[in-house]
Amino acid sequence: MTPAPSTRRRFLGGTSAVLAAALAGCTGGDGGGSGDGDDGDGGGSDPTDTPVPYGNGEINFIMSPSEPQDYMERQYQPVKEHLADEVGLTTKLKYARNYSAVLQAMGSGTADIAETGPFAAALGVNAGRADIALQRYAYGSWDYTSVIVTKESSDIESLSDLEGETIAFADRLSASGALFPLFMLKEAGLGIGNFPQDKGSAEFDATFSGHAQAFTQLEEDQAPAAGVGQFITLNDDRELKDGYEYVETYDGIPRAPIVTSVELSEAEKSQLVDALEGASDGIYHGADGEADTDDDLWFSDVRPADVDTYQPVIDVAVELGVGADQLEA
Numbered sequence: 001m002t003p004a005p006s007t008r009r010r011f012l013g014g015t016s017a018v019l020a021a022a023l024a025g026c027t028g029g030d031g032g033g034s035g036d037g038d039d040g041d042g043g044g045s046d047p048t049d050t051p052v053p054y055g056n057g058e059i060n061f062i063m064s065p066s067e068p069q070d071y072m073e074r075q076y077q078p079v080k081e082h083l084a085d086e087v088g089l090t091t092k093l094k095y096a097r098n099y100s101a102v103l104q105a106m107g108s109g110t111a112d113i114a115e116t117g118p119f120a121a122a123l124g125v126n127a128g129r130a131d132i133a134l135q136r137y138a139y140g141s142w143d144y145t146s147v148i149v150t151k152e153s154s155d156i157e158s159l160s161d162l163e164g165e166t167i168a169f170a171d172r173l174s175a176s177g178a179l180f181p182l183f184m185l186k187e188a189g190l191g192i193g194n195f196p197q198d199k200g201s202a203e204f205d206a207t208f209s210g211h212a213q214a215f216t217q218l219e220e221d222q223a224p225a226a227g228v229g230q231f232i233t234l235n236d237d238r239e240l241k242d243g244y245e246y247v248e249t250y251d252g253i254p255r256a257p258i259v260t261s262v263e264l265s266e267a268e269k270s271q272l273v274d275a276l277e278g279a280s281d282g283i284y285h286g287a288d289g290e291a292d293t294d295d296d297l298w299f300s301d302v303r304p305a306d307v308d309t310y311q312p313v314i315d316v317a318v319e320l321g322v323g324a325d326q327l328e329a
Helices: 069-075 077-087 099-108 118-126 175-187 211-219 266-277 307-320
Strands: 026-028 059-063 091-096 113-115 130-137 143-151 166-169 205-208 225-229 244-254 257-261 301-304
Touching: 059 069, 059 077, 059 099, 069 077, 069 091, 077 091, 077 266, 091 099, 099 113, 099 118, 099 130, 099 257, 113 130, 118 130, 118 175, 118 257, 118 307, 130 266, 130 307, 143 175, 143 211, 166 175, 166 211, 175 211, 175 225, 175 244, 175 307, 211 225, 244 307, 257 266, 266 301
Parallel strands: 059 091, 059 113, 166 205, 166 225
Antiparallel strands: 026 091, 113 257, 130 257, 130 301, 143 225, 143 244
16 A cells, blocks of 8 residues: 555755756657646536546556666556556556656656656655655565676776766666765765766766666766666676676665655555556566566566655765755756
């Protein structure tokens, strides 16, 4: 069940701007989702109107940009179909350009449920835009690893060797692809300036995109190192890809959550959460319906969660002085 709003914790400073200046739109999968611009009020001002389920009579599931759009649409196809069957409403997949766009869509009611990263979800709760509902399980664990990775052929042997270099990070609101790599760099004695917001007095340069894009920059020698989730660095056997090595790793990050919109009723939230929690294994097998193929989802189970589950992420954000009002760009 989704925790009620009263269980939210206030944990990061500065919520006034709530990322408003930089919130990007979402592109719809499956021919584009309707509902963009819908205020989610469920009908007109006449009190006799029957409320429209989920604001516009359909379920909009938003995907964060951890992988390319077409790949994620194949992965989440069974999720879409399962929600449509269980709830009895048309369900559409949407792909967000960045994590900020996820928070905008959840807070405005143009999306109902989303898969996103731990840090983005925590900020979303603090800003009153999302409720954490479920935690995901994968590869035998409820937690995962952030890495700073380089090529074996590079001269980088420690984090201090990255002074003056360019590091490719994932999204600014990614826990494993920005927050924890920056924390590792700070712990190693490098000045991180005002990152992840802007450079400030950082002792290195940085780019921010997505996990796949950041690793591609490393592959194509556009950056000598990347700070990303470990998952993007692994081959099909769950081993580090040939030719790469880790400079530093950080274990024990709680795996990414699934969140629901604050615009939904408690009954609607429960309906979505119960549908996913009670789903069969087939929901994780991708569009081809076969296990152990390329379009499988990266996770294989979910369990109820709330903001307390993500306290380790919150603690690191506080240590870095990162708050919602500092992440507008």
